[in-house]
Amino acid sequence: MSKLIKSQGPLLALIGLVILFSVFTDSFASPSNLAAVLEAAAIPAIVAIGLTFILMQASIDLSVEGVASLANIVLSITVANSVTSTDIGLWAVPLVLCVGLVVGATSGAVSIYVRMPSLIVTLGMWLTTVGLAALLYPDRLPQILETRITSLAIDKQWGLSWIVYLTFLLIIAATLVEKHTRFGRMSRAIGENEPVLRMSGIKVNHHKIAAFALAGGCYALAGILLGARIGVGNTQSGVGLLFPSIAACVLGGTLLSGGRGGIRQSMIGVLILVSLRNGLIQIGADPLLQSALEGAVIIVAVAGSTWHLRRKIRVIK
Amino acid sequence: MTTAFSLEGISKRFGEVTALDNVSLELNEGEVLGLIGQNGSGKSTIMKVMAGLHRPDTGIIRVGGKVVQLRSPLEAAQAGIGLVHQEQSLITSLTVAENLFLDKPAGSTSLGFYRWANLRDRAKHQLDKVELDIDPFTPVSELSFGQRQIVELAKVLSLEELVHGHMVILFDEPTAVLNPPEIQALFGQIRRIKHRSSVVFVSHRMDEILEISDRVYVMSDGRNVATRDKEHVNVDELYELMVGKQRVNRTDRKPREAHIGAEPALTLKNVTVPGEIDDISLTLAPGEILGLIGVQGSGAETILRTIFGIADEWQGKIEYFGAPLTIDSPAEAVAKGIGYLPAERKTEGMIRNTSVSENVAITYGWQHGRGAGLISRGKERGMIEGWVRKLAIKTPSIGHRIDNLSGGNQQKVVLSKWLFGKTLKVLMLDHPTRGLDPGARGDLFAVIRELADQGLAILLVGDTLDEVLTLSDEIIVMKDGRVSARITDVQAAPPSEEELVKAMV
Numbered sequence: 001m002s003k004l005i006k007s008q009g010p011l012l013a014l015i016g017l018v019i020l021f022s023v024f025t026d027s028f029a030s031p032s033n034l035a036a037v038l039e040a041a042a043i044p045a046i047v048a049i050g051l052t053f054i055l056m057q058a059s060i061d062l063s064v065e066g067v068a069s070l071a072n073i074v075l076s077i078t079v080a081n082s083v084t085s086t087d088i089g090l091w092a093v094p095l096v097l098c099v100g101l102v103v104g105a106t107s108g109a110v111s112i113y114v115r116m117p118s119l120i121v122t123l124g125m126w127l128t129t130v131g132l133a134a135l136l137y138p139d140r141l142p143q144i145l146e147t148r149i150t151s152l153a154i155d156k157q158w159g160l161s162w163i164v165y166l167t168f169l170l171i172i173a174a175t176l177v178e179k180h181t182r183f184g185r186m187s188r189a190i191g192e193n194e195p196v197l198r199m200s201g202i203k204v205n206h207h208k209i210a211a212f213a214l215a216g217g218c219y220a221l222a223g224i225l226l227g228a229r230i231g232v233g234n235t236q237s238g239v240g241l242l243f244p245s246i247a248a249c250v251l252g253g254t255l256l257s258g259g260r261g262g263i264r265q266s267m268i269g270v271l272i273l274v275s276l277r278n279g280l281i282q283i284g285a286d287p288l289l290q291s292a293l294e295g296a297v298i299i300v301a302v303a304g305s306t307w308h309l310r311r312k313i314r315v316i317k
Numbered sequence: 318m319t320t321a322f323s324l325e326g327i328s329k330r331f332g333e334v335t336a337l338d339n340v341s342l343e344l345n346e347g348e349v350l351g352l353i354g355q356n357g358s359g360k361s362t363i364m365k366v367m368a369g370l371h372r373p374d375t376g377i378i379r380v381g382g383k384v385v386q387l388r389s390p391l392e393a394a395q396a397g398i399g400l401v402h403q404e405q406s407l408i409t410s411l412t413v414a415e416n417l418f419l420d421k422p423a424g425s426t427s428l429g430f431y432r433w434a435n436l437r438d439r440a441k442h443q444l445d446k447v448e449l450d451i452d453p454f455t456p457v458s459e460l461s462f463g464q465r466q467i468v469e470l471a472k473v474l475s476l477e478e479l480v481h482g483h484m485v486i487l488f489d490e491p492t493a494v495l496n497p498p499e500i501q502a503l504f505g506q507i508r509r510i511k512h513r514s515s516v517v518f519v520s521h522r523m524d525e526i527l528e529i530s531d532r533v534y535v536m537s538d539g540r541n542v543a544t545r546d547k548e549h550v551n552v553d554e555l556y557e558l559m560v561g562k563q564r565v566n567r568t569d570r571k572p573r574e575a576h577i578g579a580e581p582a583l584t585l586k587n588v589t590v591p592g593e594i595d596d597i598s599l600t601l602a603p604g605e606i607l608g609l610i611g612v613q614g615s616g617a618e619t620i621l622r623t624i625f626g627i628a629d630e631w632q633g634k635i636e637y638f639g640a641p642l643t644i645d646s647p648a649e650a651v652a653k654g655i656g657y658l659p660a661e662r663k664t665e666g667m668i669r670n671t672s673v674s675e676n677v678a679i680t681y682g683w684q685h686g687r688g689a690g691l692i693s694r695g696k697e698r699g700m701i702e703g704w705v706r707k708l709a710i711k712t713p714s715i716g717h718r719i720d721n722l723s724g725g726n727q728q729k730v731v732l733s734k735w736l737f738g739k740t741l742k743v744l745m746l747d748h749p750t751r752g753l754d755p756g757a758r759g760d761l762f763a764v765i766r767e768l769a770d771q772g773l774a775i776l777l778v779g780d781t782l783d784e785v786l787t788l789s790d791e792i793i794v795m796k797d798g799r800v801s802a803r804i805t806d807v808q809a810a811p812p813s814e815e816e817l818v819k820a821m822v
Binding site: 176180181182183185188189192193196197199200201202260 | 406
């Protein structure tokens with residue numbers, strides 16, 4: 001039993017939360033509300049997928065919001081829109097994804113070859129991409145007129161938008177990468193014991209840059225989907241993505257010190273956070289109280305899930 | 318018999334310290350060479366040179382008669398040389414199979430995805446060789462230490478399929494974490510692989526060396542002092558050789574007159590730290606120097622760390638001036654008057670990139686302040702300068718950066734950090750003279766003696782035999798976490814060095 005709590009703590013917390021809200025409200029467990037939970041979880045989940053590999057390798061990436069905003073702006077001014085005359089159609093999607101990959105790879109490469117902590121490099125990259133997004137912003141708010149983009153959020157199949165299905169596909173793909181590719185397996189190993197891997201001739205640097213590039217691609221995809229959802233290009237569109245996605249990874253058990261956790265755990269973390277936010281609204285909690293409660297829950301949950309490790313983690317930074 | 322591998326005139330220096338001094342070694346095909354020596358005799362350095370982890374400053378390495386350069390573990394592996402680590406080279410969150418082929422990824426993936434079935438078969442084959450019956454997809458974290466050690470061996474033996482010709486397998490203290498049946502299983506494996514490999518086996522335990530080796534190679538002070546065939550081994554001679562230069566000059570020796578307090582300052586009763594020390598009892602009185610000595614991993618350091626509140630879990634009783642001592646953190650130990658000079662001077666002892674004065678004042682500076690947490694620079698300065706004079710610390714000024722001092726002077730600065738306190742009653746010294754030159758050692762010896770004369774109770778873990786023999790009033794020899802010998806009245810009737818070594822290995 002105690003082993004179950006140790007290994008499946010976050011999952012049990014999620015189940016407990018769902019049961020709690022289902023009992024105390026009539027609305028939480030309704031199909032339409034559960035669909036709303038999944039819709040709200042989709043974009044943070046995509047960001048968390050990218051972050052998970054970075055966190056497993058014991059690095060961190062703070063550039064999420066800047067990259068997503070930049071991606072959102074680049075998308076909105078290259079597809080059919082209300083302000084600029086450029087229209088490259090759906091080619092905008094690979095273009096934007098490439099922007100994300102390049103930004104991510106740059107963060108990773110600078111961190112490794114200039115030997116700077118990823119915390120600082122990505123903090124700088126965050127501001128850089130926010131600035132780039134502002135520079136690219138045209139005079140007026142660009143409405144996205146490309147219906148093949150906006151329909152991703154609007155068209156529903158069995159009550160869920162394409163965004164949710166796309167997220168499911170991405171989760172499956174990321175799980176395969178995590179469990180069955182050298183990159184995925186080595187990512188966890190790098191977080192646990194990087195020196196041994198280096199001594200064994202593993203190309204640790206390549207795996208690290210790959211993780212940052214992959215994550216950049218994920219943030220860019222999040223920026224595209226945000227554009228689909230809000231229908232405009234906005235330099236602030238990515239704001240608010242960083243905290244829930246990092247918190248979700250940590251909640252699920254992907255420790256910032258590396259070597260533990262994974263996609264499954266991070267996804268559970270996302271669902272815990274989104275359910276909590278949704279459930280608090282359903283029971284009519286004061287919105288001001290919500291963020292205080294969210295913060296407290298994260299601290300308590302992480303303390304609980306790492307309690308059995310506290311002797312092993314000597315120095316906390 | 319043909320020579321499979323040889324070292325000729327290998328020297329290696331680390332800063333001021335000569336780790337290997339013109340060492341030569343010949344390894345015949347199919348033989349097990351047992352490597353013995355005390356701590357710091359150069360055993361692990363020579364293993365690291367052979368495994369491609371260290372590059373020698375001078376000397377030649379030959380494999381099968383051909384001169385080779387071993388620039389990395391990978392190059393050593395290509396030459397057929399594999400090092401079986403103590404266990405820390407396994408990634409515990411990965412499976413056994415992945416660990417086995419970590420450094421030989423060729424063929425384990427297709428289109429970027431792992432070929433699990435193929436990996437399982439290949440891993441199974443390797444595990445069969447060492448007769449380890451576990452699922453290749455077990456995570457290493459679920460294995461016992463003994464099993465991990467066998468996996469380490471399997472990882473090295475998987476070289477077999479990659480290298481044509483003879484192999485050299487190096488074992489660096491493989492038995493340290495094993496229990497007797499596991500040790501016998503490991504010996505079985507070593508005998509099995511002899512037909513196509515030569516083995517170098519390092520151990521702290523004399524009985525193991527004698528059991529498994531065909532020849533014994535003795536190191537002392539970075540040199541090879543003797544090589545003996547199994548048939549001609551004289552155990553007493555081996556002990557004598559291991560002592561080497563660490564012999565106390567008995568004619569010039571000045572015994573210390575200790576004024577030992579009647580009431581013990583520190584009493585340990587049946588103290589056990591699971592897996593590290595077992596049922597340790599000792600008493601230490603004010604004015605007494607108690608010397609602990611043992612090979613690496615014997616548990617001597619653990620005793621100090623337990624008293625200081627750094628050990629994880631322990632059972633037993635510790636009394637401090639008659640009252641039970643419960644310490645959960647170094648801060649509590651310091652508040653109660655117990656000081657600890659760690660072995661790792663550079664990481665645990667001194668604070669780099671700060672001045673001498675800051676290092677001295679860091680722990681007890683507040684005791685000389687103005688009260689209410691305010692420090693008194695002037696008073697502090699005077700006291701620090703006093704200690705610098707008293708210990709003859711060679712520094713241009715007390716504002717000088719500690720990094721620029723020599724090792725011996727750095728150690729004196731760290732020592733004065735503890736002496737700065739008014740409340741210090743017990744001082745624990747963990748390998749205080751490690752890495753110091755003979756002159757600095759002599760200085761430090763004098764300081765330690767004087768401190769005991771002033772009534773401080775001193776618990777010392779010695780690096781060398783002469784250190785404990787010169788300083789201690791009582792010596793406790795540790796072996797495998799237990800007390801293997803106690804010698805009282807050391808100053809009046811000192812034991813022979815061989816007696817100590819015998820109890821250690």
